[in-house]
Amino acid sequence: xxxxxxxRASDVDREAAVELLRTHHDQGRLTLDEYTDRIGxxxxxxxxxxxxxxxxxLPPPEHLEYDVxxxxxxxxxxxxxxxxxxxxxxxxxxxxPVPPPVPVVVPVPVPVRARQAREEREERRRGVxxxxxxxxLWTAVLAVTAVNVAIWLLVLVTEQPVYFWPIWVFGPPAALxxxxxxxxxxxxGPGS
Numbered sequence: 001x002x003x004x005x006x007x008r009a010s011d012v013d014r015e016a017a018v019e020l021l022r023t024h025h026d027q028g029r030l031t032l033d034e035y036t037d038r039i040g041x042x043x044x045x046x047x048x049x050x051x052x053x054x055x056x057x058l059p060p061p062e063h064l065e066y067d068v069x070x071x072x073x074x075x076x077x078x079x080x081x082x083x084x085x086x087x088x089x090x091x092x093x094x095x096x097p098v099p100p101p102v103p104v105v106v107p108v109p110v111p112v113r114a115r116q117a118r119e120e121r122e123e124r125r126r127g128v129x130x131x132x133x134x135x136x137l138w139t140a141v142l143a144v145t146a147v148n149v150a151i152w153l154l155v156l157v158t159e160q161p162v163y164f165w166p167i168w169v170f171g172p173p174a175a176l177x178x179x180x181x182x183x184x185x186x187x188x189g190p191g192s
Contacts, residue, residue, distance in 0.1 A: 005049025017042045017051045024058050130184045137177055145170040 018039055025035040038054050045051045148166040
């Protein structure tokens with residue numbers, strides 16, 4: 001069925017093979033170990049023949065009896081989800097005519113969207129991480145400053161008036177954290 005097994009596989013081909021493997025795993029034809037091994041092999045496959053080897057002992061689902069070229073052509077026609085009807089069997093004279101099948105929605109892989117989503121997750125992870133570190137540092141500085149202000153108040157009540165020395169505990173770290181906060185906000189982009 002595969003016309004050119006030596007042809008190099010694209011991301012679309014790999015995603016189609018992974019989707020087929022996921023379907024077979026969900027239907028119980030593959031164990032979890034087999035599934036993870038084949039997924040790894042599918043993502044590292046270089047040719048269409050290597051992808052076909054991963055699927056050769058598995059039956060094709062009824063609504064995906066097409067080869068990789070057909071899946072690639074469908075992906076090129078549209079980058080969205082398309083309804084695809086499986087081929088209808090021809091009625092014989094002995095059996096009554098079969099009504100046309102209900103169209104089945106086949107998700108067409110969109111590697112660009114997956115890549116964009118992965119990049120957005122990475123940006124959010126980095127932004128959240130920097131903000132959470134700054135939040136923790138601000139909490140520590142404010143806690144230490146609160147303890148020093150309490151000590152200053154005790155000294156003020158029991159002895160003679162003394163200048164507000166806790167400002168030296170709070171000032172320098174607050175200046176550094178403020179500068180870091182501005183850098184994080186500037187580099188995290190709009191809407192953050």
